Amino acid sequence: MSAVRKGYVRPIDFKRGLVDMSHGSGGRAMAQLIDELFVEAFDNSWLREMNDQARLPMPSGRLVVATDSHVVSPLFFPGGDIGCLSVHGTVNDVAMAGARPLYLTSGFILEEGFPLADLKRIVDSMAAAAKQAGVAIVTGDTKVVERGKGDGVFINTTGVGVVAEGIEISGDRARPGDAILVSGTMGDHGVAIMSLRENLTFETTIRSDTAALHGLVAAMIAAVPTIHCLRDPTRGGLATTLNEIARQSDCGMRLEESAIPVRSEVAAACEFLGLDPLYVANEGKLVAICARNDAQRLLEAMRAHPLGRDAAKVGEVVEDAHHFVQMRTGFGGSRMVDWLAGEQLPRIC
Amino acid sequence: MKYVDEFRDGGLARTIAARIAAEVRPDRTYHFMEFCGGHTHAISRYGVTDLLPANVVMVHGPGCPVCVLPIGRIDMAIELVLASPPTPLRKAGCGPSGRGPSRSLCTYADTMRVPASGGLSLMKAKAKGADIRMVYSASDALRIAREEPDREVVFLAIGFETTTPPTALVVREAAALGLTNFTVFCNHVLTPSAIAHILESPEVRDLGTVVIDGFVGPAHVSTIIGSQPYDYFAEEYRKPVVIAGFEPLDVMQAIEMLVRQVNDGRAEVENEFTRAVTPEGNARAKALVADVFELRRAFEWRGLGKVPYSALRLKEQWASFDAERRFTMTERSVADNKACECGAILRGVKKPTDCKVFGTVCTPETPIGSCMVSSEGACAAHYTYGRFRSEASTA
Numbered sequence: 184m185s186a187v188r189k190g191y192v193r194p195i196d197f198k199r200g201l202v203d204m205s206h207g208s209g210g211r212a213m214a215q216l217i218d219e220l221f222v223e224a225f226d227n228s229w230l231r232e233m234n235d236q237a238r239l240p241m242p243s244g245r246l247v248v249a250t251d252s253h254v255v256s257p258l259f260f261p262g263g264d265i266g267c268l269s270v271h272g273t274v275n276d277v278a279m280a281g282a283r284p285l286y287l288t289s290g291f292i293l294e295e296g297f298p299l300a301d302l303k304r305i306v307d308s309m310a311a312a313a314k315q316a317g318v319a320i321v322t323g324d325t326k327v328v329e330r331g332k333g334d335g336v337f338i339n340t341t342g343v344g345v346v347a348e349g350i351e352i353s354g355d356r357a358r359p360g361d362a363i364l365v366s367g368t369m370g371d372h373g374v375a376i377m378s379l380r381e382n383l384t385f386e387t388t389i390r391s392d393t394a395a396l397h398g399l400v401a402a403m404i405a406a407v408p409t410i411h412c413l414r415d416p417t418r419g420g421l422a423t424t425l426n427e428i429a430r431q432s433d434c435g436m437r438l439e440e441s442a443i444p445v446r447s448e449v450a451a452a453c454e455f456l457g458l459d460p461l462y463v464a465n466e467g468k469l470v471a472i473c474a475r476n477d478a479q480r481l482l483e484a485m486r487a488h489p490l491g492r493d494a495a496k497v498g499e500v501v502e503d504a505h506h507f508v509q510m511r512t513g514f515g516g517s518r519m520v521d522w523l524a525g526e527q528l529p530r531i532c
Numbered sequence: 533m534k535y536v537d538e539f540r541d542g543g544l545a546r547t548i549a550a551r552i553a554a555e556v557r558p559d560r561t562y563h564f565m566e567f568c569g570g571h572t573h574a575i576s577r578y579g580v581t582d583l584l585p586a587n588v589v590m591v592h593g594p595g596c597p598v599c600v601l602p603i604g605r606i607d608m609a610i611e612l613v614l615a616s617p618p619t620p621l622r623k624a625g626c627g628p629s630g631r632g633p634s635r636s637l638c639t640y641a642d643t644m645r646v647p648a649s650g651g652l653s654l655m656k657a658k659a660k661g662a663d664i665r666m667v668y669s670a671s672d673a674l675r676i677a678r679e680e681p682d683r684e685v686v687f688l689a690i691g692f693e694t695t696t697p698p699t700a701l702v703v704r705e706a707a708a709l710g711l712t713n714f715t716v717f718c719n720h721v722l723t724p725s726a727i728a729h730i731l732e733s734p735e736v737r738d739l740g741t742v743v744i745d746g747f748v749g750p751a752h753v754s755t756i757i758g759s760q761p762y763d764y765f766a767e768e769y770r771k772p773v774v775i776a777g778f779e780p781l782d783v784m785q786a787i788e789m790l791v792r793q794v795n796d797g798r799a800e801v802e803n804e805f806t807r808a809v810t811p812e813g814n815a816r817a818k819a820l821v822a823d824v825f826e827l828r829r830a831f832e833w834r835g836l837g838k839v840p841y842s843a844l845r846l847k848e849q850w851a852s853f854d855a856e857r858r859f860t861m862t863e864r865s866v867a868d869n870k871a872c873e874c875g876a877i878l879r880g881v882k883k884p885t886d887c888k889v890f891g892t893v894c895t896p897e898t899p900i901g902s903c904m905v906s907s908e909g910a911c912a913a914h915y916t917y918g919r920f921r922s923e924a925s926t927a
Binding site: 441447450451454505507509511512513514515516517518519521524 | 533536540541542545546549576577578579580581582583780781895896897912916917918919920923
């Protein structure tokens with residue numbers, strides 16, 4: 184043990200302590216929070232340099248950067264919390280370019296009065312998610328806002344990754360005739376969150392699907408290097424994602440409702456709330472668009488991966504100057520799957 | 533999903549479609565009005581019309597509580613909670629207007645986006661500082677009143693007979709609890725009056741611009757009032773009514789029953805929704821409503837104008853829970869935007885695509901009229917689910 188005292192500082196009380204304005208002041212309290220919480224949890228050589236930036240080695244290939252701010256209520260939910268979500272969300276945004284995620288930055292906005300025990304739980308969850316995903320959290324930032332001016336914790340993460348030459352995955356590359364695949368059941372995350380919302384609490388066994396998808400993406404690229412588009416259907420769900428890609432690629436889509444995997448519990452909750460599972464958020468699923476002839480091979484590669492077990496082909500890309508996403512309903516008719524207008528609201532009668 | 537999937541079975545739908553196709557006479561067209569927005573929504577969402585012969589035409593009716601709420605009533609609600617000139621300093625114990633305790637308005641979700649005067653809506657008024665909260669049930673509003681005793685909580689109650697009993701229940705509960713900070717701004721309307729109004733309208737009776745050969749009768753409403761209230765329409769106006777559930781197979785089945793009645797020259801009330809609707813309805817719910825509410829002499833409906841004895845208000849006995857009696861509220865009638873055809877669309881006189889602003893300046897993101905606001909509105913249903921049909925020809 185070193186004979187040099189670290190400082191005349193009492194360790195942070197992570198059991199009973201609360202975030203206060205000094206934790207964002209730039210002074211000793213903030214330094215202590217960074218030392219005892221963030222550096223401790225995220226521990227890596229870049230972070231331990233304690234600079235305001237990280238100097239990182241770059242492997243060959245093209246740089247991929249994505250940033251995402253995470254605001255979720257409640258902060259803890261079945262299957263995850265805002266911490267692991269903030270890692271998975273950004274890792275997935277990077278991975279959807281076909282890239283290997285390498286580094287993350289993290290920015291915390293904390294609300295005065297937030298329990299340090301909850302903050303520690305969130306940070307530990309982030310650290311575990313980053314470790315599991317094989318990415319390092321290399322630099323960060325902490326700010327504190329007055330009580331009532333935040334919602335406990337907001338986390339921004341920026342991800343950096345690298346994509347190999349020759350891999351060209353982008354939302355503007357869907358072509359008429361392409362197949363549309365999804366990696367699994369739709370709407371799990373959104374329903375898990377909604378089940379805990381104030382005034383709406385209902386019992387469900389559904390857990391959030393939050394997960395880092397870069398391993399699945401790597402397996403998919405190994406099977407079909409010429410995948411055209413990848414995207415994780417988060418906020419706005421599958422419907423919004425397909426409308427975005429249709430607009431980017433100047434095409435339309437045709438879906439087969441009966442082919443879209445939705446857990447019966449999710450379908451039941453949506454039915455009860457008057458919501459459409461196609462618009463409900465996912466945090467561990469992806470949509471893939473590839474040439475028709477590659478679809479079966481890609482589907483098999485997805486199903487061979489634990490995060491793609493329930494993968495399915497759900498439709499095809501078509502020519503359409505209006506960029507409409509249409510769907511043949513399980514009932515036998517057809518309808519549009521339009522952009523969400525405002526937020527999905529339960530019906531009144 | 534048990535008890536749901538059975539009513540969305542594509543195979544059964546094809547069977548019923550084949551029966552309807554065999555039943556319809558090729559020399560005539562059948563016009564059926566689905567009164568409820570819930571049916572309009574189901575027809576659009578499941579693509580029911582794709583399965584119907586071309587000579588079976590569905591006419592959208594006025595049965596969407598959000599769509600028939602006139603601008604004036606939303607204005608009144610906003611005025612109740614939005615301070616006109618913002619006051620920089622609050623007096624202790626006063627709300628932003630300095631007129632007493634702070635007021636909160638609680639209402640169902642869809643109501644939040646209905647356009648009001650001056651470019652406002654409840655959602656925009658909320659952004660301007662009014663305390664407006666979205667609730668999932670009337671009892672949520674009551675709970676807020678209990679939890680925040682220093683606040684005047686006003687429940688903006690809307691809806692047909694389906695949502696009226698829960699409102700009656702919270703009024704009685706508020707009284708039992710001795711709450712003095714809870715009121716209801718009542719906008720509950722009645723289905724039979726609206727159906728009668730449509731059948732009496734010049735478009736249907738004299739001009740013949742709206743042909744109605746029968747009605748797909750309300751689902752949830754009928755679980756409360758039963759099927760008997762529709763007997764009058766069948767007898768007096770010689771219009772068949774088939775009460776149907778909101779599932780697509782219910783609608784298909786009801787259409788088949790209506791086609792059969794028309795072909796037989798019958799005009800009867802039939803009940804397809806036997807799993808939930810009886811002739812008498814729900815006696816307890818009706819008694820509850822009768823205890824708390826009484827008929828208004830007239831009430832303005834968007835698109836239909838003043839309709840006599842078509843809405844409810846709280847009885848004198850419950851006056852202290854009636855926002856219109858407790859606060860100074862000025863009844864007003866505000867004309868729709870001139871370009872908006874919501875009124876004609878609600879009466880079945882026009883289709884959404886007949887409106888010049890449909891899909892251009894009036895979209896679900898920027899609604900001009902209320903038919904574009906509610907997911908059950910005819911315009912929103914066509915825009916969201918069926919726009920590709922009308923756009924295909926212009927591509």
